[in-house]
Amino acid sequence: MFSAQHINQFNQLETPFYYYDLNLLQKTVTACTQAAAQYHYHVHYALKANFNPKVLQTMQAAGIGADCVSGNEVKAAIEHGFSNNKVVFAGVGKSDREINAALDADIFCFNVESVQELVVINDLAAAKGKTARVAIRINPNVDAHTHHYITTGLEENKFGINTWQLDDVLFTLKNCTNLEFIGVHFHVGSQITNLEVFKNLCTRVNELHNWFDNQGLAIKVLNVGGGLGVDYYNPDTNSICDFESYFKVFSEHLRVKEGQEVHFELGRALVAQSASLISKVLYVKNGQKKNFLILDAGMTELIRPMLYQAYHHIENISKQHTAYNTINYDVVGPICESTDCFRTDVALPESHRGDLIAMRTAGAYGEVMASGYNLRDRVQSVYSQPEQVEVV
Numbered sequence: 001m002f003s004a005q006h007i008n009q010f011n012q013l014e015t016p017f018y019y020y021d022l023n024l025l026q027k028t029v030t031a032c033t034q035a036a037a038q039y040h041y042h043v044h045y046a047l048k049a050n051f052n053p054k055v056l057q058t059m060q061a062a063g064i065g066a067d068c069v070s071g072n073e074v075k076a077a078i079e080h081g082f083s084n085n086k087v088v089f090a091g092v093g094k095s096d097r098e099i100n101a102a103l104d105a106d107i108f109c110f111n112v113e114s115v116q117e118l119v120v121i122n123d124l125a126a127a128k129g130k131t132a133r134v135a136i137r138i139n140p141n142v143d144a145h146t147h148h149y150i151t152t153g154l155e156e157n158k159f160g161i162n163t164w165q166l167d168d169v170l171f172t173l174k175n176c177t178n179l180e181f182i183g184v185h186f187h188v189g190s191q192i193t194n195l196e197v198f199k200n201l202c203t204r205v206n207e208l209h210n211w212f213d214n215q216g217l218a219i220k221v222l223n224v225g226g227g228l229g230v231d232y233y234n235p236d237t238n239s240i241c242d243f244e245s246y247f248k249v250f251s252e253h254l255r256v257k258e259g260q261e262v263h264f265e266l267g268r269a270l271v272a273q274s275a276s277l278i279s280k281v282l283y284v285k286n287g288q289k290k291n292f293l294i295l296d297a298g299m300t301e302l303i304r305p306m307l308y309q310a311y312h313h314i315e316n317i318s319k320q321h322t323a324y325n326t327i328n329y330d331v332v333g334p335i336c337e338s339t340d341c342f343r344t345d346v347a348l349p350e351s352h353r354g355d356l357i358a359m360r361t362a363g364a365y366g367e368v369m370a371s372g373y374n375l376r377d378r379v380q381s382v383y384s385q386p387e388q389v390e391v392v
């Protein structure tokens, strides 16, 4: 819900832009860190969800670590003050240049996704006379029951090492003298709203934990990934995730031994609700079969609806404080692609050129997935004034 003051401010700005509610961001991060602290869990923020500088500053100030998937993300994390011993580097295709830079930065650990990668990291570390800390990303074959484009923990996905390859991993680790095995890493998918999925993950991790114990390989870190979903349908009434229930599942079902650390890599749940994409109606095109609302934002600013059929709550915020007739519109962007449609048949107040349209819950995988297709301008970011919020 935006105040009349917001609307006045937005009307004076060039659209489209991402609007960040820094107060909500801070509250969300605090809710997460407080819930995790009860169990001494370590949270890393998945930078891929949003590497906007203000977001990174907020995460870093809250003492959260950084989960990176490219050399540039590792660099950005360190430049934003994340301590190198809180930076992890995952990804199926780390280049030699990226591995070397991460070795130079002495990051906490590499989450390794193949036996071949273990050998490459070992060789590059040896050339520098260093030892690289590694965690093995295991594909747990647990169904995340989410959109198939964002499922990662099934045997048919490219991520992680399958359990039938673990003997090979063991053999390789024994021969790689410049690697220090520190633990195991799992991630089953994103936008998971059914907590049963995490319970199933715990069961699987416990089984694999036993296997490592039996091989005499000590696990120091159990990294269970991220994936906690958010409520895209109720951005105002359900704006902060239930971190308490999420961590409770792990506290009840994950077997952790004395001295072991449990790590999480949350992205979406920490940032999604804190931003909206604000755009303006350029044209209202009334057809015989359809009414189109043509916006000045399209798939170049927010691609999730087109890529994953993702739902973002769409609001005509210029009309939210007035009485109106409701009309069904296909809400589309200006890009020369038929797929550049946010959603069809959206019931909205009768809209006019110049009205402000908000796409809610766009803080995760929104701004960072913007593209320059059609030689579009880079989307701008606008921030609320942060209120004083206690950081615990």
Ligand code: LLP
Binding pocket: 046, 049, 067, 090, 150, 152, 187, 189, 190, 191, 225, 226, 227, 228, 265, 266, 267, 268, 269, 304, 308, 364, 365
């Ligand atoms: N850890 C790993 C290894 C991951 O692959 C991901 C996300 C995360 C953590 C963070 O997951 P989260 O807590 O944000 O669910 N672009 C898609 C989502 C892709 C997620 C990729 N991996 C979307 O817009 O829905």
